[in-house]
Amino acid sequence: MKKIIQNLLVFIVCVLPLVKGECQHDSDEEIKRFQEEFSQQYFNSILPNHESQNSLRKLQNSQEIQNIRVTLDFSYLDTLQLGITDKQKAYIQKISKIAAQFVTKLIKVKPLMGNNIYGSSLRCIDIAVPSNDQKTGVENSDLNLYIIYFNSGSSALANAASCFINPAYQRPTFGRVSFNIGYLTNTNPNSFKFQLDLQVLLHEIIHVLGFSSDSMQYWIDPDTQKPYKLSGISKINTYQTVRGFKTLILTSKNVTDIARKHYNCSQLIGMQIENQGGSGSAGSHWERTVIMNEIMTAQQVSIGATLSQFTIALLKDTGFWADVNVNIAGQILWGKNQGCDFYNQACQSSNKANYLEFVSSSQVEGCSLTNDGYGIGINDGFSDNCYYIQPYSNMLCTDLSNQNNSQTDLKLESYSTNSRCFMSTLTKPGMLGSFSSKSRCHESQCSSDFSTITISIRQLNITIECNQPGQSKAINYNNKKIGDLECPKNFNYFCSNNQQCINNCSSNGLCINKVCHCAEGFTGADCSISCLSFYENGNCVNNCSSGNYANPDKTCRSTCPDGYFGDTKTNLCQQCDFSCKQCNSSPSQSQSLQKNCTKCSLYKYLYQGNCLDSCPAGYYGDDLSQECKKCSQGCLSCENSEKCIQCDSNAGVILNQGICGSLNCDQFSNCNQCSSKTCLDCKSGFYLLNLNCVTPEQCGDGYYANKNTKLCEKCGDGCAKCSSKDLCNECAVGYRLSGGICTNCTYPCQKCDLINKSACQTCESGYFLYQNSTCVDKCPKNTYLDSVSQICYACQKGCVDCQNQLKCNQCEEISGYYLFDNQQCVLKGDCFSPCLVCQDPKNPKLCSKCQDGYALQDNLCVQQCKQGYYSQSVNGINTCLKCSDTCLQCSLQAEKCLSCSNEKVLYNDKCLTQCPKDYIKTNNNICKKAYDDTVINSSKNLSFYGIETAFIFGFLIIIIAFV
Numbered sequence: 001m002k003k004i005i006q007n008l009l010v011f012i013v014c015v016l017p018l019v020k021g022e023c024q025h026d027s028d029e030e031i032k033r034f035q036e037e038f039s040q041q042y043f044n045s046i047l048p049n050h051e052s053q054n055s056l057r058k059l060q061n062s063q064e065i066q067n068i069r070v071t072l073d074f075s076y077l078d079t080l081q082l083g084i085t086d087k088q089k090a091y092i093q094k095i096s097k098i099a100a101q102f103v104t105k106l107i108k109v110k111p112l113m114g115n116n117i118y119g120s121s122l123r124c125i126d127i128a129v130p131s132n133d134q135k136t137g138v139e140n141s142d143l144n145l146y147i148i149y150f151n152s153g154s155s156a157l158a159n160a161a162s163c164f165i166n167p168a169y170q171r172p173t174f175g176r177v178s179f180n181i182g183y184l185t186n187t188n189p190n191s192f193k194f195q196l197d198l199q200v201l202l203h204e205i206i207h208v209l210g211f212s213s214d215s216m217q218y219w220i221d222p223d224t225q226k227p228y229k230l231s232g233i234s235k236i237n238t239y240q241t242v243r244g245f246k247t248l249i250l251t252s253k254n255v256t257d258i259a260r261k262h263y264n265c266s267q268l269i270g271m272q273i274e275n276q277g278g279s280g281s282a283g284s285h286w287e288r289t290v291i292m293n294e295i296m297t298a299q300q301v302s303i304g305a306t307l308s309q310f311t312i313a314l315l316k317d318t319g320f321w322a323d324v325n326v327n328i329a330g331q332i333l334w335g336k337n338q339g340c341d342f343y344n345q346a347c348q349s350s351n352k353a354n355y356l357e358f359v360s361s362s363q364v365e366g367c368s369l370t371n372d373g374y375g376i377g378i379n380d381g382f383s384d385n386c387y388y389i390q391p392y393s394n395m396l397c398t399d400l401s402n403q404n405n406s407q408t409d410l411k412l413e414s415y416s417t418n419s420r421c422f423m424s425t426l427t428k429p430g431m432l433g434s435f436s437s438k439s440r441c442h443e444s445q446c447s448s449d450f451s452t453i454t455i456s457i458r459q460l461n462i463t464i465e466c467n468q469p470g471q472s473k474a475i476n477y478n479n480k481k482i483g484d485l486e487c488p489k490n491f492n493y494f495c496s497n498n499q500q501c502i503n504n505c506s507s508n509g510l511c512i513n514k515v516c517h518c519a520e521g522f523t524g525a526d527c528s529i530s531c532l533s534f535y536e537n538g539n540c541v542n543n544c545s546s547g548n549y550a551n552p553d554k555t556c557r558s559t560c561p562d563g564y565f566g567d568t569k570t571n572l573c574q575q576c577d578f579s580c581k582q583c584n585s586s587p588s589q590s591q592s593l594q595k596n597c598t599k600c601s602l603y604k605y606l607y608q609g610n611c612l613d614s615c616p617a618g619y620y621g622d623d624l625s626q627e628c629k630k631c632s633q634g635c636l637s638c639e640n641s642e643k644c645i646q647c648d649s650n651a652g653v654i655l656n657q658g659i660c661g662s663l664n665c666d667q668f669s670n671c672n673q674c675s676s677k678t679c680l681d682c683k684s685g686f687y688l689l690n691l692n693c694v695t696p697e698q699c700g701d702g703y704y705a706n707k708n709t710k711l712c713e714k715c716g717d718g719c720a721k722c723s724s725k726d727l728c729n730e731c732a733v734g735y736r737l738s739g740g741i742c743t744n745c746t747y748p749c750q751k752c753d754l755i756n757k758s759a760c761q762t763c764e765s766g767y768f769l770y771q772n773s774t775c776v777d778k779c780p781k782n783t784y785l786d787s788v789s790q791i792c793y794a795c796q797k798g799c800v801d802c803q804n805q806l807k808c809n810q811c812e813e814i815s816g817y818y819l820f821d822n823q824q825c826v827l828k829g830d831c832f833s834p835c836l837v838c839q840d841p842k843n844p845k846l847c848s849k850c851q852d853g854y855a856l857q858d859n860l861c862v863q864q865c866k867q868g869y870y871s872q873s874v875n876g877i878n879t880c881l882k883c884s885d886t887c888l889q890c891s892l893q894a895e896k897c898l899s900c901s902n903e904k905v906l907y908n909d910k911c912l913t914q915c916p917k918d919y920i921k922t923n924n925n926i927c928k929k930a931y932d933d934t935v936i937n938s939s940k941n942l943s944f945y946g947i948e949t950a951f952i953f954g955f956l957i958i959i960i961a962f963v
């Protein structure tokens with residue numbers, strides 16, 4: 001019952017809604033219709049009629065790539081009359097600009113030559129394209145986005161799609177993004193919600209960039225350099241039934257590579273695409289179950305989302321973009337290195353207990369996997385019926401506005417960008433036990449080496465230190481317990497998982513992986529400083545001073561962040577090639593193959609200034625340094641420095657146990673195959689010893705020739721000459737031979753403890769181990785010899801001479817023991833349980849009084865008297881007494897029969913030969929009145945149930961009122 005109340009309580013307290021919002025980017029009928037129409041037009045007329053295509057492509061080949069120019073057209077915010085407010089317009093413009101600016105850092109293209117022209121007669125989905133855009137085109141634009149809106153009470157946040165593919169460049173150049181202002185009620189949200197809104201915008205733009213089931217037909221096949229078209233889409237799309245759902249698997253190269261590495265499953269054929277939620281969500285998002293908080297999943301999660309390597313890889317696989325910036329990606333820990341089983345089975349796996357990503361049901365309360373907040377298990381409609389903890393929006397640790405929750409101070413909580421979720425019951429002194437929730441948001445900080453997590457409880461001005469993962473700490477304040485706090489189970493995970501930006505970028509920038517990408521006009525690590533140019537030492541400056549570089553957040557610093565290098569000519573941080581994590585200059589234009597990288601991002605390896613997915617022949621990717629390192633000499637292909645896979649036969653080397661060995665081994669005698677350092681394979685009859693091949697005799701003292709391994713191998717400890725590891729022939733000085741091994745333990749001990757030599761473990765033959773330490777030639781008094789183990793074991797208690805544990809020959813009479821039943825030693829006067837008092841001090845079985853719960857019958861103690869007997873206390877002794885002769889069974893007294901013996905009938909507790917008048921005999925031989933209508937009285941059960949129910953509700957009301 002307690003459980004029911006708790007669950008109900010959790011539900012009542014947390015009734016505030018989860019952040020819920022779906023992207024229905026192409027569920028809109030209009031988008032679907034448009035896509036079909038455009039596809040036909042594009043492949044039938046626009047693309048084939050584009051005659052200068054080949055010459056243009058040639059021209060493009062000579063073009064340098066540069067950051068994409070994204071232009072935004074807000075004019076429809078004014079012309080559509082659907083009840084938008086000026087504040088909503090301004091808000092949409094603000095977040096659109098920040099998201100578009102971020103996209104320019106994300107993608108490089110060969111820029112469009114001339115203006116960006118809308119080269120189709122079709123509308124852009126649901127809007128008429130300005131004629132100017134169709135004729136003259138948009139200036140300085142590689143991608144023009146029409147920003148529009150709709151006004152709906154549905155859960156859809158926004159939708160978006162591309163609406164024109166440029167036939168010369170074969171990539172989207174126009175798109176439209178539509179906001180639901182019905183959802184956009186708060187145009188002045190706190191910095192956390194501002195991030196969530198920005199993420200929506202970025203999500204929609206990524207649909208325009210090609211992440212859409214409708215767009216895949218335009219993706220460029222790297223084999224043909226032409227669009228896949230619907231007819232060729234099966235090259236990158238395949239279907240599988242996953243966890244009971246028909247699921248699209250995207251099998252394009254980069255996505256497959258990343259999925260294999262992320263899940264650590266080399267058998268993956270691709271990555272799962274969302275399989276639930278109708279045409280708007282399914283097919284155009286990552287599958288929620290296997291990658292919960294990626295920005296391109298179908299539904300917003302309360303903790304916010306990350307743009308990860310998965311989406312970067314997909315954008316590469318579209319073939320639309322010259323380069324995509326992998327350095328900008330945030331990390332996803334959901335499912336990381338969890339293996340094929342996690343990817344395939346998820347919460348349906350028999351191994352699910354090891355997948356901390358999932359919980360068993362909605363009954364489970366706790367911290368989210370990323371410790372961003374707490375809530376109960378949910379199945380969000382996209383997670384293939386798997387339950388996971390998604391925090392309630394009002395229990396999201398990083399959302400500052402939750403600091404005002406009524407219980408924050410009572411539960412000693414703190415909501416800030418430094419707050420994380422802990423399993424904790426801390427409660428204001430004196431109030432312990434007042435809250436059912438076992439999770440809290442506490443401010444915490446990790447030490448730089450992740451060995452310590454310090455938790456600050458501001459309300460009491462105390463700190464708690466976690467040094468041991470998973471440790472449960474009872475916390476006291478003024479010598480009184482205020483609750484328990486459990487340290488995170490995995491410090492590395494806990495500490496490396498925090499991707500929060502300072503102050504959530506102050507509502508002036510987009511936070512991706514701890515970095516703020518500030519809006520135009522704002523600078524600083526948290527975008528809090530208003531400055532149109534650069535910010536240095538408290539001033540707005542036009543240029544950073546010498547030795548400082550203008551960072552992407554427009555702050556002048558002596559260093560540049562990952563993905564940038566300090567340009568000493570301009571004092572600007574300039575972007576590296578997207579493949580580099582760090583570089584020392586931009587790619588040399590003359591040799592465009594040289595990227596000048598000095599460090600590579602995840603899953604890439606540095607080779608001659610370039611970051612590669614896999615190392616060239618003769619090299620292996622070293623995961624620690626993320627560099628390509630040379631295989632050992634003569635090795636053409638290797639897994640690592642120790643293990644070669646293929647040797648260079650032209651160089652006269654052959655693979656032998658992962659090493660490339662030469663057959664030309666003049667430097668070693670009697671050697672078949674060798675490396676530069678050692679012989680790998682000796683000639684027949686010779687054995688390897690210290691890099692050389694020798695005869696068995698030459699193996700020398702302390703060694704023997706092992707025919708299987710062809711090595712001289714060491715004899716056992718203390719052995720001077722041996723035939724094998726276990727068969728010594730002659731021991732070294734100080735040792736003596738015993739059963740083929742050499743021992744230096746004190747005779748007659750054969751094997752003794754290495755540290756405590758007096759503790760013997762086995763004895764020489766003819767001796768027996770006694771008390772686990774000494775060797776004796778005869779087992780002493782009170783012990784017997786176990787013939788199998790050759791160990792002297794103690795006899796039973798009170799026995800001086802025994803055959804084994806059970807059979808004693810002679811008891812210790814002097815201590816009061818006597819031999820009972822010719823085998824057992826019993827202390828005089830002792831009785832066998834459950835007898836309390838024995839009749840005879842030398843017979844423990846013959847009882848005169850039993851323990852409680854037993855009755856005495858024929859001098860023995862029984863739990864139930866024999867048939868025909870009943871138990872009754874006689875002189876304080878529970879005794880079995882005989883029922884009267886006519887009763888078969890009786891209770892309480894001899895005459896009170898419960899049933900009768902043959903031929904008799906039961907009437908009024910008595911056994912008679914026949915029933916009296918007006919009575920009939922039942923099948924049970926009981927006399928019953930003919931009209932007696934006995935029914936089971938059910939009203940008793942009913943009233944009991946009534947009381948219980950009333951009690952539950954009463955209790956509940958009390959608790960709710962308290963909370």
Ligand SMILES: [Zn+2]
Pocket residue numbers: 023024025203204207284285297298
């Ligand atoms: Zn979407």
